[in-house]
Amino acid sequence: MKRCTTQLIPAVFAALTLAGPAIGSEGEDRHDRVHEFHEMMEQLGEHTQRIVQAINHEDWEWVASEARAIAEHSRPPAEERRRIRAFTGDRHAKFAEYDKAVHSDAAELAESADEGDGREVINAFARLQTSCLDCHGAFRAEFRRHFYLTE
Template identity: 35%
Template sequence: MMFFIGATWFAVSSALAPALTHAADQAEPLALRSIMQDMKRDMQTITGAIAEEDWKTIVELAPKVATHPEPPLGEKMRVMAYLGTDAAKFKGFDAQTHQAAQALETAAKQADGLGAIAAFAKVQSSCLACHQNFRSSFVSHFYEQK
């Protein structure tokens, strides 16, 4: 009898796990969304700072873009599981953003306008590439009701 109950529980829980995981994916906004919103705000401020040659602001904000927070471990695991074999590509875009934002900080410290613009363009390019590859599917998977 215990074997039957255990086997039944296993079968039911295995069948429900994907649905429950999908429901959990949609239950609350990802911390990643908040991180992206903060980066968007910082990038917009940097845009204005470049136009005004406000190197101090860029020196303050570029490291925030380079070393943005990571989502909590549980969320990070959900995202990586969702990405599957594309996880390396996702991490690669993040690494490009990190390196370009560091170059932006270096250029701003030297008041190098052309260098700052070039580095900022690389940050924007890596953000855009990541968004074009992942944003739509993330929104669909984690936020839209199916």
């Protein structure tokens, strides 16, 4: 029995060492560290792209439904939120504020779309995009370095 275990250990180490560089060299693989958060961002990106299309078609109902999907977007699981909070540290209030702004801007956009007010839709959409940009400006680069990069 004892011999069995001692032989197994180097085998496990070898497997880990082999797997190591493969994970390390693929930056993309590190996304699983906050995978749900990243998925959520990709979805926000898709909704905003569809809003642009919907505006071009003057399809206000479509704008409203995409905007509501943003306003009601889900949160990442508690475990990811905990790690994000550990990263944002004493700047967490700021991070949460940007998120809140996105929710309320999106809700306002949906209301303007319900009213079929094209100009106000475009203004509200600009405010929404600005809220995305503000958080990205303050956190994105550092966030990506912290969670995804291997150097």
